[in-house]
Amino acid sequence: MSLQEIILQQLINGILIGSFYSLVALGYTMVYGIIKLLNFAHGDIYMVGAFVGFVVLGLVSGILGAGWAGIIISMLASMLIVGLLGVGIQRVAYRPLLKAPRLSILITAVGVSLVLYNFVMVLTNGEFMAFNTDLSFAGIDLGSVRVTYTQMILVIATASLMLGLHWFINKTMYGRAMRAIAIDQDACRLMGINVNKTIALTFFVGSALAAAAGVMAGVYYGSINFFMGFVIGLKAFTAAVIGGIGSIPGAMVGGLILGLLEAIGTQLPMVGSEWKDVFAFVILILLLVFKPTGILGKSEIERM
Amino acid sequence: MKNLIAQTRLMDGIYKALDNKLIRYGVYLLLVTLVILTPLFANNYVLEILTNTWFYVVLCLGLNIVVGYAGLLDLGYAAFFAIGAYTTGILSSVFGMNFWLTIPFSIVLSGISGVVIGGPTLRLRSDYLAIVTLGFGEITRLVVRNLSITGGASGLIGINRPTVFGVYLSKINHFYYMFFILVLIAIFVSYRLYHSRLGRAWQYIREDEDAAEAMGIDRVKFKLYAFVIGAIFGGVAGSFFAIKMTAISPETFIFTQSAMILLAVVLGGMGKIPGVVLGAGILVLFPEIFRAVGQSRMLLFGIVLIVIMIFRPQGIWPDRRN
Numbered sequence: 001m002s003l004q005e006i007i008l009q010q011l012i013n014g015i016l017i018g019s020f021y022s023l024v025a026l027g028y029t030m031v032y033g034i035i036k037l038l039n040f041a042h043g044d045i046y047m048v049g050a051f052v053g054f055v056v057l058g059l060v061s062g063i064l065g066a067g068w069a070g071i072i073i074s075m076l077a078s079m080l081i082v083g084l085l086g087v088g089i090q091r092v093a094y095r096p097l098l099k100a101p102r103l104s105i106l107i108t109a110v111g112v113s114l115v116l117y118n119f120v121m122v123l124t125n126g127e128f129m130a131f132n133t134d135l136s137f138a139g140i141d142l143g144s145v146r147v148t149y150t151q152m153i154l155v156i157a158t159a160s161l162m163l164g165l166h167w168f169i170n171k172t173m174y175g176r177a178m179r180a181i182a183i184d185q186d187a188c189r190l191m192g193i194n195v196n197k198t199i200a201l202t203f204f205v206g207s208a209l210a211a212a213a214g215v216m217a218g219v220y221y222g223s224i225n226f227f228m229g230f231v232i233g234l235k236a237f238t239a240a241v242i243g244g245i246g247s248i249p250g251a252m253v254g255g256l257i258l259g260l261l262e263a264i265g266t267q268l269p270m271v272g273s274e275w276k277d278v279f280a281f282v283i284l285i286l287l288l289v290f291k292p293t294g295i296l297g298k299s300e301i302e303r304m
Numbered sequence: 305m306k307n308l309i310a311q312t313r314l315m316d317g318i319y320k321a322l323d324n325k326l327i328r329y330g331v332y333l334l335l336v337t338l339v340i341l342t343p344l345f346a347n348n349y350v351l352e353i354l355t356n357t358w359f360y361v362v363l364c365l366g367l368n369i370v371v372g373y374a375g376l377l378d379l380g381y382a383a384f385f386a387i388g389a390y391t392t393g394i395l396s397s398v399f400g401m402n403f404w405l406t407i408p409f410s411i412v413l414s415g416i417s418g419v420v421i422g423g424p425t426l427r428l429r430s431d432y433l434a435i436v437t438l439g440f441g442e443i444t445r446l447v448v449r450n451l452s453i454t455g456g457a458s459g460l461i462g463i464n465r466p467t468v469f470g471v472y473l474s475k476i477n478h479f480y481y482m483f484f485i486l487v488l489i490a491i492f493v494s495y496r497l498y499h500s501r502l503g504r505a506w507q508y509i510r511e512d513e514d515a516a517e518a519m520g521i522d523r524v525k526f527k528l529y530a531f532v533i534g535a536i537f538g539g540v541a542g543s544f545f546a547i548k549m550t551a552i553s554p555e556t557f558i559f560t561q562s563a564m565i566l567l568a569v570v571l572g573g574m575g576k577i578p579g580v581v582l583g584a585g586i587l588v589l590f591p592e593i594f595r596a597v598g599q600s601r602m603l604l605f606g607i608v609l610i611v612i613m614i615f616r617p618q619g620i621w622p623d624r625r626n
Contacts, residue, residue, distance in 0.1 A: 038431045040379075040438070096614050106377045106434055107570055108613045114563055114606030122600050230559070234439045274450050281443045288432065289424040 002143075009145045010263040016151055016220065018259020019158035023213035024236035025243070025251035026165065027206030033182040033246040034202045035098060040109040042210060043233020044116035045086060047226065049211025050218045051120055053078035054131055066134045068153070075215040079208035086207025087200045095196065113233075120226040128225045131218035154216050161212055162252050165205070169248055178202055182246070231277055238284040244294030253295060258283070315620065339484060343477040351476045353592055358483035359545060360584040364568045365490040365577065366537025371566065372575030373503060374530035375510035376426075377434035380441025381565050384414045384535040386557035388542025390448055393460040393552050398453070403466035407543050414539025418532035426527045433531075441562050449554040459553025463546050479548050486544060487581075490537065494577055497533070506530055560602055567605050570612055573619025582620060 024046050031039045056074035057066060064070040093112050097105040139148035169175035177198045181188045189195050217232075218224045239258045243250025258280060265279045287294070321327055343351060363385060370378045388410040395401040395409060417440075425436045448454040455461070465473045473479065497503050505526045508516040517523050546552055564587060572583020591601055612619065 036429075036431075038435055040435070093610050093614070100613075100617065101375070102430065103371070103375050103377060103574075104613045104617050106431060107566070108610050110377075110379065110563065110566065111606045111609030111613065114602055114609065118600065118603035118606060122603060231442070234435070234442065237435050238439075274446075278443050278446055281439045284436065284439060285421075285424060288428065288436065292424075292428050292432075 005143050005145050006267060007264075008142060010267055011260065012145070012147055012151065014260035014263030015256065016155060016259070017263065018239075018256040019155055020213045020217055020220075020255070021232070021236050021239045021258050022252045022255025023158055023161065023209045023216075024232055025239040025255045026162070026248065027210045028236055029240045029243070029245055029248060029251040030178070030202050030206045032240070033248075034178060034199055035094070037094065037105055037109065038237070039206075040106075040233070041089065041112040041116055042206070043229035043231075043236065044113050044120075045082060045089075045207050045229070046210040046214040046217075046232055046236075047120060047224075047229030048085065048116055049078050049082045049207075049214030050131075050224045050228065051124075051129075051214075052081050052211065053215030053218055054129055054224060057131075057133075066132060068135075071133060071135075071215070071219055075212055078211045078215050082211035082214075083204040083208035086203040090200055090203040095199075117226060117229070124226055126226065128223050131222050131224050133219055133222075135219070150219070154220060157216065158213070161209060165209065165248070168205070174198065174201055234277075235280055238280055238287075241284060241287055241292070241294055244296040247294070247296040250294055250296035257295075343480055348476050351480050353588060355476065355480045355483050355548070357585050357588040358480070358487045359541065359548075360565070360568065360588055361487045361581050362483070362490045362541045362544075363538060363565050364572070364580045364584040364587075365487075365494050366534050366541065367565050368569050368575065368577075368580045369494065369497065369537065370530050370534035371569050372573075372580065373498060373506040373510070374527055375506075376430055376527060376531060377566075378437045378531070378534065378562075379434050379559070379566065380421075380437035380439070380444070380562055381534070381538055382557040382559070382561040383437075383441040383444035384417065384538030385542040385545065385561075386444050386448060386554075387414045387417055388539030389546040389552045389556075390454055390460070390542075391539070392543040392546040393463045394453060396464045396547075397460060397462050400464070403464065403543075403547055407540060410539040410543040411536050414535045414542075415532050418535030419528065422528050422531035422535075426524050426531065430527075438559070438562075441557070441559055445554050445557050448557075454554075457554060459551060459555075460546075461551040463550045463552070465547050465550065473547070483544065483548075486541070491577055491581075498577075502526065502529060563602070564605065567609055570609060571619060576619075579619050 024042065027042050027045070028039065031037055031042070053074045056077040057070055060070050060073050064073060089112055093108045094105060097108055135148075135150045137146070137148055137150075139146045139151070141147075169178065177188070177193050178201070180191075180193060181195055181198055185195055188198075214224075214229075217228070235258060236255070239254035240251050241254070242257055243252070243254025261283060262276055262280055266276050339354075342354065346354070363381070366384075367378060367381050370376050370381075391410045391413050392403065392406040395406040396403055421436060421440050422433070425433045448459075449457050467473070468478075468482075471478065473482065505516070505521050508519070508521060509523050509526060513523055568583035568587040569580055570583070571586060572581070573579025591597070597604060
């Protein structure tokens with residue numbers, strides 16, 4: 001492969017992986033924006049999303065086959081189920097602690113993460129599951145680089161989910177309520193906004209997006225496991241910080257930037273693919289040193 | 305639930321009784337004597353478990369400085385423990401250095417990594433520290449897995465054990481006493497720190513950060529002290545771990561390890577030394593007693609973590625707030 005082809009290949013990988021990061025980062029940043037909680041369980045929610053999609057696909061593939069029709073149905077089902085799971089988690093584990101010291105709710109979030117992670121581990125016996133689909137490797141060849149139709153559809157799907165979210169946040173009443181609560185929760189309560197319901201809705205949307213990313217990752221990689229959410233949770237957080245935590249467009253941009261940086265970074269001499277995760281983490285630390293507010297974040301200094 | 309509340313009431317009563325100085329010192333003396341005499345009648349299995357308990361007590365006391373005293377969440381504590389263990393492991397097995405000389409290196413290296421991680425992060429909201437330490441824990445494990453000097457995925461073997469006063473440390477009761485001495489030192493240091501100017505500053509920051517800063521406490525500096533001291537505790541514990549096991553591998557330092565240490569601190573009662581010791585004891589004994597739980601142990605731990613934070617955030621043996 002020539003250098004240009006390598007770069008092209010890495011750009012495609014970067015955009016695809018980056019769009020998964022963006023979808024997960026959106027959930028982080030939305031929850032953070034509204035209740036200032038770093039939801040550690042978010043990576044695991046992505047993982048659970050992949051498994052729910054896997055189970056639903058297994059159920060519907062008898063009727064619809066494991067082509068796009070089946071995948072879309074299982075993705076929507078996973079988004080709905082996992083969205084509700086997110087609301088349930090919020091109700092049981094986070095809502096009682098919203099007024100407690102910050103440390104309490106952070107520790108509960110770790111607890112939720114442990115529960116989801118280990119629950120799936122026990123259920124699957126710690127094994128990898130093959131995410132079988134009927135998708136072909138057909139695509140468009142650019143030199144020796146092939147862009148498959150699957151890759152294109154996945155990128156289009158993430159882009160439409162993000163556009164949908166953008167519309168939801170900026171144009172609907174619920175989106176306006178979310179933005180208002182992020183600014184001043186008490187004032188919103190006085191204005192008659194149902195704060196608890198809006199927070200629950202935020203968890204629903206954030207978890208549903210993570211679930212969609214999980215199912216798409218399953219389709220793309222062809223295999224899922226119980227620990228797939230751990231590293232992506234960290235990466236998505238890094239993406240959210242790159243874009244400026246609390247900023248929704250920031251999370252979208254941050255995910256793509258991180259995906260591209262990683263894809264290019266692994267091609268550098270001295271940075272092999274086994275150092276990929278270390279590379280992302282070094283970016284996070286450097287960012288926190290030099291630009292903690294990220295690209296699109298507000299420059300206010302907040303304290304605990 | 306009612307039963308549980310009645311039980312915790314009863315325990316609160318016991319702690320009240322311990323507030324009496326005479327009773328308290330009597331109980332402590334009894335406990336220490338018991339611990340010293342145990343190897344005379346206990347078998348190797350019991351000693352092994354107790355040694356393991358002492359080891360976790362030291363780790364938990366270290367994390368307690370970060371979480372309990374300063375109110376910061378460190379989710380990658382196993383990384384500092386790994387740094388200490390690998391420092392001693394490499395220096396003694398590759399360079400043939402005496403064990404006692406490797407400890408200062410462990411202290412310096414774990415301290416430096418504490419500064420590198422804590423320095424930039426502690427200036428920001430405290431939640432950032434949690435996720436950055438989570439990442440740091442994972443990265444440390446990946447680094448020791450990928451480097452050749454750390455032995456890669458299979459780890460380091462053949463770490464030399466030291467000689468103390470002419471005795472070559474090899475039997476379980478040697479380690480039993482050695483770790484118990486370490487526990488006593490850790491308790492002493494924790495106690496002194498808590499009642500020092502530094503300790504009071506931490507409590508102030510934990511309770512009200514803005515008020516603390518208004519009183520002239522440099523919150524970033526004091527938080528960094530807590531984080532680095534906690535890191536050093538972990539590093540030293542790691543050094544001793546390395547010579548006890550003589551072999552270390554990256555899989556010892558997974559996230560689960562950090563989560564378990566955190567659970568022990570939270571379970572026992574953040575900020576209170578006896579509570580943390582109790583938490584560490586429960587942590588080690590639980591899987592030994594309930595062997596049937598097996599693989600789903602961490603699932604249960606996660607649930608316990610959530611339940612405690614919602615229903616008894618002060619832990620089983622809480623800190624007495626003045």
